[in-house]
Structure formats: structure tokens, C-alpha cells
Amino acid sequence: MTVRTRFAPSPTGRLHAGNARVAVFNWAFARHHGGAFILRVEDTDVERNVADSLDTILDDLRWLGTPWDEGPEVGGDHGPYRQSERQAVYAETAGRLVKAGLAYPCYCDLEAAVEPGFRYPGTCRTLTRAERVRRERDGRRPVTRFHVPAGEIVVRDEVYGTVSFPPDEFGDFVIVRADGRPTYNFAVVVDDIAMRITHVIRGVGHLSNTPRQAALFDALAAPRPVFAHLPMVLGTDRRKLSKREGASSLALLREAGYPASAVMNYLSLLGWSAPGGEEILTPAELVREVGLERIGTSNTVYDPDKLRWVSGRHIARIPLPELARAVKPFVDPARVPADRYDLSRAVDVIRGRMTTYSEINDHLSLFLVARGPELKGVQAALRDDAGAGVVLRAAADRLAALPEWEAPAIGRAIRAAGKETGARGPALFHPVRKAVTGRESGPDLGQVLGVYGRDETLERISAALPDGLTQG
Numbered sequence: 001m002t003v004r005t006r007f008a009p010s011p012t013g014r015l016h017a018g019n020a021r022v023a024v025f026n027w028a029f030a031r032h033h034g035g036a037f038i039l040r041v042e043d044t045d046v047e048r049n050v051a052d053s054l055d056t057i058l059d060d061l062r063w064l065g066t067p068w069d070e071g072p073e074v075g076g077d078h079g080p081y082r083q084s085e086r087q088a089v090y091a092e093t094a095g096r097l098v099k100a101g102l103a104y105p106c107y108c109d110l111e112a113a114v115e116p117g118f119r120y121p122g123t124c125r126t127l128t129r130a131e132r133v134r135r136e137r138d139g140r141r142p143v144t145r146f147h148v149p150a151g152e153i154v155v156r157d158e159v160y161g162t163v164s165f166p167p168d169e170f171g172d173f174v175i176v177r178a179d180g181r182p183t184y185n186f187a188v189v190v191d192d193i194a195m196r197i198t199h200v201i202r203g204v205g206h207l208s209n210t211p212r213q214a215a216l217f218d219a220l221a222a223p224r225p226v227f228a229h230l231p232m233v234l235g236t237d238r239r240k241l242s243k244r245e246g247a248s249s250l251a252l253l254r255e256a257g258y259p260a261s262a263v264m265n266y267l268s269l270l271g272w273s274a275p276g277g278e279e280i281l282t283p284a285e286l287v288r289e290v291g292l293e294r295i296g297t298s299n300t301v302y303d304p305d306k307l308r309w310v311s312g313r314h315i316a317r318i319p320l321p322e323l324a325r326a327v328k329p330f331v332d333p334a335r336v337p338a339d340r341y342d343l344s345r346a347v348d349v350i351r352g353r354m355t356t357y358s359e360i361n362d363h364l365s366l367f368l369v370a371r372g373p374e375l376k377g378v379q380a381a382l383r384d385d386a387g388a389g390v391v392l393r394a395a396a397d398r399l400a401a402l403p404e405w406e407a408p409a410i411g412r413a414i415r416a417a418g419k420e421t422g423a424r425g426p427a428l429f430h431p432v433r434k435a436v437t438g439r440e441s442g443p444d445l446g447q448v449l450g451v452y453g454r455d456e457t458l459e460r461i462s463a464a465l466p467d468g469l470t471q472g
């Protein structure tokens with residue numbers, strides 16, 4: 001059996017942690033088994049559809065790295081399946097159920113149907129043909145109701161175990177509305193059968209829909225898929241993480257510069273744990289480790305601090321050329337004159353402190369102080385300091401002579417200048433650091449100067465000497 005999973009978003013907004021997590025599980029689970037991951041857009045509820053939502057969902061999924069495997073041809077690519085384009089399949093299937101006596105047209109005008117706890121008493125189930133014809137003639141347009149079989153409905157869930165629903169849990173429910181559109185429970189089942197879905201993995205909010213769907217699978221003589229419901233995701237306030245909780249929207253995470261691999265990793269931990277409790281997983285590791293047996297039943301909390309930590313760990317591991325490429329769009333040219341410095345070198349030095357790409361500007365500012373008035377003031381003060389001048393000149397001579405501009409060698413050159421001039425500790429490093437960066441402290445000076453580059457370093461030291469370097 002080929003494993004086939006699906007992600008079935010409704011285009012009612014953007015992807016957020018709660019639903020993106022469902023996509024991640026289904027994708028990883030299908031990949032783990034060498035199966036197929038299907039994307040199906042549940043857009044029959046037209047009043048709730050939000051313009052552009054579908055495009056942004058597709059964009060978010062592509063960014064996240066959970067590509068879907070099949071669907072109708074769209075411009076050389078395959079788009080997702082859309083329920084709005086599958087009307088004929090639902091109508092045909094409903095017709096089949098009516099013919100088999102498993103569903104029936106219902107003409108009841110039911111205000112009460114919207115009230116919680118309402119169970120349709122089955123009034124139209126026993127209408128004669130003549131009674132139906134009369135109602136049709138009166139211009140009444142029926143809904144189609146599924147005749148729910150008597151008895152308890154028992155559902156096996158891979159996470160929550162065996163769940164039974166008593167016979168009176170719900171009455172005969174609507175599968176096709178009066179305007180011909182299918183209801184959610186019906187369309188899902190028709191599609192899961194047509195798309196040969198083997199595993200339905202989704203949020204626990206849908207567990208209560210599962211008995212209705214299971215009964216429909218049975219009525220359509222189709223094997224039920226394996227059901228696995230993921231526990232609820234709560235916000236840090238312990239309330240349900242709603243779509244309005246912007247902090248978890250994929251779009252915002254992407255804008256803030258979280259690597260997609262980190263977001264995927266973090267989302268996978270919402271309700272699932274890797275063997276051995278490993279919390280940092282690349283997409284490939286997730287695909288290798290994912291399984292239904294390690295999904296828990298307790299609510300999980302979407303924790304931005306944990307996401308940040310996971311993200312930092314990913315940034316520390318991304319190969320440097322890839323990381324530098326990813327960071328580049330986040331560099332603010334107004335704050336960091338990127339073209340004057342070797343960005344990849346700077347990124348390598350600060351990556352251990354970064355948790356998102358957008359922090360690059362703050363971190364880079366440590367290294368890339370502009371030659372503004374602030375720096376000019378510091379350099380002017382150094383020009384009046386004879387002791388500093390001796391150190392700066394000696395350091396500059398040795399730095400100019402270095403065969404390679406690498407952090408350890410830069411550090412050694414400055415220490416050698418200290419030996420030569422008798423300056424030690426702060427008396428040695430401070431003047432150099434201040435001349436170049438205007439600051440008293442910061443990360444390892446060799447690394448800092450490594451990022452500034454030799455020319456920039458020497459020019460700045462020169463500006464801090466009364467006669468400049470050329471006259472030395």
C-alpha cells in the first residue's frame with residue numbers, strides 16, 4: 001500500500017502555526033513512507049473564502065518546504081485540488097447514496113438546525129414519492145441528508161485510541177445543501193476516497209467530525225483511512241491559538257527571518273517528539289524520524305522563545321555560503337554599507353549569536369561602525385594621546401605586513417606590537433579598537449578587524465595618528 005496523506009486548508013486566511021503544523025506532519029509522514037502528499041483546498045464555503053488567501057497559502061507552503069505531489073495541471077505545474085472544481089463528483093456520489101436508500105432529500109425548513117444540540121428527528125426520511133413530488137411542486141428545494149445508521153459509531157484513532165460515539169450523538173446530517181454545494185463532512189469523505197488517502201492526520205478539533213465521516217466511508221463501501229489527530233496548540237496565554245494570533249503566522253515568521261528549516265522543525269515539535277528527545281532536526285532528519293506513535297495527546301503551547309532557540313541552533317548549522325545568501329536580503333543598506341565588507345565573513349563571526357536573519361543589522365553594527373562624527377571624535381582624542389600613538393603605529397606596521405588577513409594572525413600581530421612597545425592589556429587593545437570601531441569593548445578584536453578588512457582598518461588607524469600613517 002502506498003501511503004497517501006493530504007493537507008486540506010480552507011482559504012480563509014494565512015497559514016499559522018496550528019495549521020502549518022498539520023501540513024508538516026502530512027508531508028513528512030508521506031515522505032517517510034515514500035508516499036504522496038496531496039494538497040486539497042476546501043473552498044466550498046464561499047462566504048468564508050478570503051481573496052488571495054489561496055495564493056498566500058501556496059506561497060507559504062513552498063517557503064516552508066512541503067511541496068505537494070500531484071493535482072490538476074496549471075501552467076506546466078500542478079496546482080492543488082480544489083473542492084470548488086469537483087462539484088460533479090459530490091453530486092454524483094450523493095445521488096448514489098440516495099438511490100441506495102442511504103440518503104434522502106429533506107424539505108424541512110429548520111431554524112432550529114442552527115441551535116447547539118439539535119438532532120434532526122428524521123422527518124423526511126419516510127416521505128413517500130408523492131409527498132416529495134408535492135413539495136418539489138411547491139418550489140421547495142431540498143437538502144440531502146445522510147441516513148445515519150443506528151447504533152454506536154466506533155472510531156479508531158492512532159493517537160487518541162478507540163473513541164465511541166453514542167447512537168444519539170447526532171441526527172441525520174446534511175451532506176448537500178439546497179444550493180447543491182456539499183457540506184464539509186461529505187466533501188472530505190468523497191475526496192479522501194477519490195484521492196485514495198490512506199492516512200488522515202489533522203488537528204484534534206476534527207475528532208468530533210470523524211464518526212460522521214467514518215459512517216460515510218462505511219456507507220460508500222470504502223475502507224476507512226487511518227485517523228490520527230494532533231493535539232491542540234495553545235498560545236502562551238493557554239488559550240486556543242487562533243488564526244488571529246499574528247505572532248504565529250508563517251508570513252510574519254518568514255519576514256522576521258526565521259529559516260524555513262527551523263520553523264518546520266519547531267512546528268513538528270507541537271504535539272510530537274523525536275526518539276531520544278532530540279529537538280533539533282533538519283527536514284531530512286524529521287522525515288526519517290517522524291511517526292504516529294510519538295504524537296502525544298496533551299495540549300501543546302506555541303512558545304515564541306522556544307522557536308527562537310530552535311532557530312538559533314539552525315542558523316549555527318546552516319552552511320556558510322547558504323547562510324550568507326539567506327541573510328543578504330535582510331541587510332539594511334542604510335545601516336550597513338554591505339558592499340564594503342565581506343558579508344559572509346561577518347556572518348560567520350556572529351552566527352552563533354543570531355536567532356533570526358533580521359537581527360543581522362544589530363549584530364553587524366558591532367563590526368561596521370560608520371565613519372560618522374562619533375568615530376571622528378574618538379579618533380581626534382587618540383591623536384592627542386602620545387602613548388596610544390606609539391601603539392597604533394606599531395600595530396599598523398605589523399598589520400600592514402600580514403600575509404593573510406585572518407583573525408588569529410591579526411590578534412598575534414597586535415600582541416607582537418604590544419611586546420615591541422611594552423604596552424599590555426587594555427593599553428594595547430583599547431587604542432586599536434577605539435580607532436577602528438569607536439568603542440571600548442566588543443567581540444574578539446581579531447575577528448572584528450577581520451570583518452572590517454585591512455584597508456579600512458589601516459585607514460582608520462591612520463586617522464587616529466597625528467601625522468597619519470604615510471609619514472610614519
Ligand code: GLU
Binds near residue numbers: 007010206
Ligand atoms: N478544511 C479543514 C480545515 O481547514 C480540514 C479538514 C480535514 O483535514 O479533514 O480545518
